[in-house]
Amino acid sequence: MATQPMATGRPATIHDIAALCGVAASTVSRALANPERVNIRTRERIQAAAVELNYTPNSQAKALSSGRTGAVGVLVPDITNPFYFDLIRGTQLQLKAAGYTQLLVDTEESDEVEASTLEQLRKSADGVIVAASRLNDEALAAAAARMPMVTVNRDVDGVPAVIIDTPSAMPQALDHLISLGHTSVAYVSGPAVSQSSARRWTALSEAAEERGVEVRRIGPFAPKTQSGAAAADAAVHSGVTACIVFNDLIAIGMLQRLRERGLRVPEDMSIVGCDDIFGADFCNPPLTTMSSPIEQAGRVAVSMLLAQLNPLAGGGNRSRSVMPTHLTVRGSTGPARSN
Amino acid sequence: MATQPMATGRPATIHDIAALCGVAASTVSRALANPERVNIRTRERIQAAAVELNYTPNSQAKALSSGRTGAVGVLVPDITNPFYFDLIRGTQLQLKAAGYTQLLVDTEESDEVEASTLEQLRKSADGVIVAASRLNDEALAAAAARMPMVTVNRDVDGVPAVIIDTPSAMPQALDHLISLGHTSVAYVSGPAVSQSSARRWTALSEAAEERGVEVRRIGPFAPKTQSGAAAADAAVHSGVTACIVFNDLIAIGMLQRLRERGLRVPEDMSIVGCDDIFGADFCNPPLTTMSSPIEQAGRVAVSMLLAQLNPLAGGGNRSRSVMPTHLTVRGSTGPARSN
């Protein structure tokens, strides 16, 4: 059995291989990159030497000379938001499968950090995936013009995007609540700059109008469980019997706050979340929510980006991919309080 | 107001700056790196030009010539485990503060992936932080000899480590259970290769012996909520009245399974988790668990690594940092069933 050559002092370079085989470094480079351009016997000698020396190409050098870095930046507003866990896992898996490296950056919900990161990444990554961008349309379009980009949950003209179509499930959610006898519903909105939140609200209010139900909007709230307390208080104060909440994080926070206040869910207040993140199924009560294929969205985003980067197969680069969503009913919704 | 020069076609290089200022490229490089080596007036001209051209150094080129990449690899066994998200957030924050880039890699609980990633990273990162390594001591020590490394929750001779001292809280947990009348306790163990799990078990069994309590061990189980079902069944079958579980993920899974089986927590079974991850406070019932300063552990790991990389200030490089842990009592523990 070939004993693992236990990488010696310095990693091997193509020059080491070239010396060992008695050829030029460029030949080695070709043998490894376009094998058909090199005599099969030489090639095999080179490949054997590469294995023997435990050669790994230096990605920096490769990037410098070829212009491609083999890395993809993934920007998320808040790395601790479980929603992004799933997204990141999706991108990570797909990127690794394609031999790319993932550069994960937390932009801390700041448009400035986001902008400067994008500028930085322009040279150290081949492309970027930007989730829930906090930039305005103009800045985002400008950035996309300068480097391959795919956005997630953000629609800007000319920028390929993966959209998790939570809005389309809003009517489902509303019908679910109406069927339980709710007539007074609140939408607990997310960050003011969030396009997702805006789209969800639009879809919900349209559905409400069609059905002749009153839906009021409260917020905005930061997408964190801590915001749930204020959101719960606002909801209670507004007198509604059910809430559709921008995301599960806030919804879970509301669950906790309502419990503290001695209010029962769903008897006194029904809660519907969005996203179906980790934890939505085991909180108390389990959260009725709009389930999203988040991890899949990450994978699709990567595929779309890679299609941009390697426009070989004319596989018709889709520039917009909509991920379906559906309502998952759990324990946080129930018949309206008959007061 | 200086209108943002809206980055033109190609990013500026030091050559552009040199040409604009009428000096050599090397002078520009020096002016930016060691300002004191360059005449103040020249320097200021250069710096002004750099700003005007919106210059950002090309990190690839810098890495190639200087040997330092400005990147740090962070290896975790499973990116979807919430435990690591707190860790990752800690490393991310601290790395960014120090101007480093984080290369996040999910090693998929595989020692092979871990090994090959380490070899790869050897050239593309200045150092690595390895959480819950699945490698054996030998391989890990060998890897650490080849590049700066800090481990998390893994103790190997000669490798700097951050240890979250959950074992030290084991007596607390056990006393808590004993005080509630439990005399028959199970330890639900994690992966067989996990040093953390082994250490926790050792600490627990020692504490049990001192106190004359019987503690049996069941498992091993994969650190996922899904494993909780089997773990719960095993625990019930073993007849214990309380479990101390390797981590919160499994514990939460057990909570769900016990509920399915019609068993009440804590009336029929008390559960103590480890880590205090996202979700431990809002599951049903809220989980009694060993709280760990996970994010802080990530920050400390980065600090230790950076101290290795820049051995300037003789700030006595600690090679081992132990993070304290304590028991957080919530609703999943209660008086023993008096059968």
Place this chain on the structure above:
DNA sequence: ACGCATTTGACAACCGATTGCCATTAACTG
């Protein structure tokens, strides 16, 4: 065995920065 087409592989420039070395110039000493 000769000439032509084709394959194969060596050479060298280049990517963008860093850095050792040296020449120039300025400033200071005696």
Place this chain on the structure above:
DNA sequence: CAGTTAATGGCAATCGGTTGTCAAATGCGT
């Protein structure tokens, strides 16, 4: 004012690859 020292900045090599160019070697047909 000569001589020494220090400050300054330019040249060129280097990092590890990629890639265009071109000469040499090969194979083919006749």
